[in-house]
Amino acid sequence: MADNTTASTESTGLNQAVREALDNAPTTHPQLLEWVREMAEMTQPDAIHWADGSEEEWNTLTTELVDAGTFVRLNEEKFPNSFAAFSDPDDVARVEERTFICTKTPKGAGPTNNWEDPAVMKETLVKKFTGSMRGRTMYVIPFVMGSLDAEDPKYGVEITDSAYVVCSMRIMATIGTPVLDKMTRDNAFFVEALHSLGSPLEPGEEDVPWPCNTTKYIVQFPEDRAIWSFGSGYGGNALLGKKCYALRIASAIAHDEGWLAEHMLILKVTDPEGDSRYIAAAFPSACGKTNFAMLEPTIDGWKAEMVGDDISWIRFKEGQARVVNPEAGLFGVAPGTGWTTNPNAMRGVARGNTIFTNVALTDDGGVWWEGMTDEVPDHLTDWKGNDWTPDSGRPAAHPNSRFCTPIKQVDILADEYDDPEGVPLSAIIFGGRRKTTVPLVSESFGWEHGVFQGATLSSETTAAAKGAVGVVRRDPMAMLPFIGYNANDYLDHWLDTGARVGEEAMPKIYYVNWFRRTADGGFAWPGFGENSRVVKWIVERLKGTAGGQETPVGIVPTKEDLDLSGLDISDDELEAALRVDQEEWLAELPGIDEWFNKLGDVPEVILEQRAGLEERLKNS
Ligand code: GTP
Ligand code: SPV
Ligand code: MN
Secondary structure, eight states, X not given: OOOTTTSOSOOTTOOHHHHHHHHTOSOOOHHHHHHHHXXXXXXXXXXXXXXXXXXXXXXXXXXHHHHHXXXXXXXXTTXXXXXXXXXXXXXXXXXXXXXXXXXXXXXXXXXXXXXXXXXXXXXXXXXXXXXXXXXXXXXXXXXXXXXXXSSSOEEEEEEESOHHHHHHXXXXXXXXXXXXXXXXXXXXXXXXXXXXXXXXXXXXXXXXXXXXXSSOEEEXXXXXXXXXXXXXXXXXXXXXXXXIIIIIIHXXXXXXXXXXXXXXXXXXXXXXXXXXXXXXXXOOTTSSHHHHHTOOOOSTTOEEEEEXXXXXXXXXETTEEEEEOOOSEEXXXXXXXXXXXXHHHHHHHHTSOOEEESOEEETTSOEEOTTSOSSOOSOEEOTTSOEEOGGXXXXXXXXXXXXXXXXXXXXXXXXXXXXXXXXXXXXXXXXXXXXXXXXXXXXXXXXXXXXXXXXXXXXXXXXXXXXXXXXXXXXXXXXXXXXXXXXXXXXXXXXXXXXHHOGGGSOEEEEEOSOOBOTTSSBSSOXXXXXXXXXXXXXXXXHTOOOOEEETTEEEOOTTTXXXXXXXXXXXXXXXXXXXXXXXXXXXXXXHXXXXXXXXSOOHHHHHHHHHHHHHHHTO
């Protein structure tokens, strides 16, 4: 155990500034002091900075980032206290093929994750991290996911050599002194989250605006509750509280502790009678969570508020499901987010205090991306720094360009969004991006059928991860890249949880698809605010006041069951949105079987659901 006052200051390889930072650490937390010292000895930074999370610190770091060329300060009048960053063109998204779950046995990681033996991986990573922070500052960021006032606060500490990460983490989580103080007082456990850009600077070497490494490793050690991330500065690869902790590590913790860590937004809806309900929805990356979380209802008397836009921690207490959003900010997809599609996001971002990454710059120091405004600017500087005009023939912003904004700036944020106890959960929606087959909405026949719907969720891939876009893949509960253990055990855990808590107390499950196409290729359903019509049907189903038609895939509304007042939609489009086509669904079965073969050890209950679906289809 390291002792803050007597620990050796003669450790080899540490320079004076680093030794002083260790000796004058703002904490006496033994695990933390020992870990920071070890990591400093390995990575050999020039200096250590303990992040306090203050505004002063933000001002200093953002100014340094502007001077370094990483940030462009935006026009104060348009976007106060806001910055644009441009990544290395090869560091623009999560890298799933470089993401690893390192458990003692390959079975622990299961058939959907990349696995490596923890000891072997540690050896590889120690080589990578040795000297990786030379010439740079090591930042130590204490953070908590969820409320600091929670019964059992989920602490983490990220060590990083990226000031961009420090600034982004300040938006996305509660960080700094209050967290460190409470963690120290309680000598609390925290998740060790180590991050390096993997781009040390030799003496006299000039830095680049976006340092990173061509070799990337995003590694989770779920059994040790630890994260090592190397080589990328981008989003989910580098802001380790988000996907690495709040989903991959947390899903493993949740499995052990009897709760669920999920890739879900949280929406609060209030009906014209004044009854409020909370709904969580799991859609794969870049498939509409942030937009649905900020829904602006187009139907009279209905109100929607946001609780969270990406991650849900669902716990079960006294026979009730309660859900918490563990994040404090939004890391949202920019393209397609506009004044007509998502005015709530636009107003939040326009308040400032935002970091944009890989968007385009307007000539007056603002930002722009495809879909932000109907009018396209005559001239822009694109995300790669080149001149851009509407006839350039390429997008001005990267398809996975993002805004990083404090959640508090969203004016439709529900007051109770950060309640340490969470909010009661009435329904879970699964959804994907499918051009065909999957109807606008269906209600599951019960928990087990709903888990089957989630287990077989399919979606076309998007720019949120490196690789091909538009390929249909199975993405269980929208968690394929985020399950921190064996996917078969994950499905079992969903089933067990339902059995333990009891069907009556569990949220009802729905399956949606905003992305179905008509014969001419256009979207069958207008989406965005019009999705409130689907929400209305769901809430009325929960209340027992809406009708629906039983189909082989679930209960689907007829045209009459949906509120379509004032909606501009043709009969053909509506038919295309709602149709359950026997042939399309029969053609879906081989894909489901292939997926189950890949999983290998699918729970029996899910296989029974698969058989039930086929039988219903054949009898329909
Ligand atoms: P991650 O942050 O990667 O997890 O993504 P997300 O699930 O929050 O997706 P987001 O809401 O940012 O939407 C991604 C893209 O889908 C954007 O380009 C949106 O414009 C588009 N989109 C969202 N909702 C709808 C919808 O109802 N219909 C259609 N057609 N497009 C939508
Ligand atoms: C996602 O890809 O689901 C995101 C963005 O929310 S990232 O933080 O990069 O994972
Ligand atoms: Mn996401």
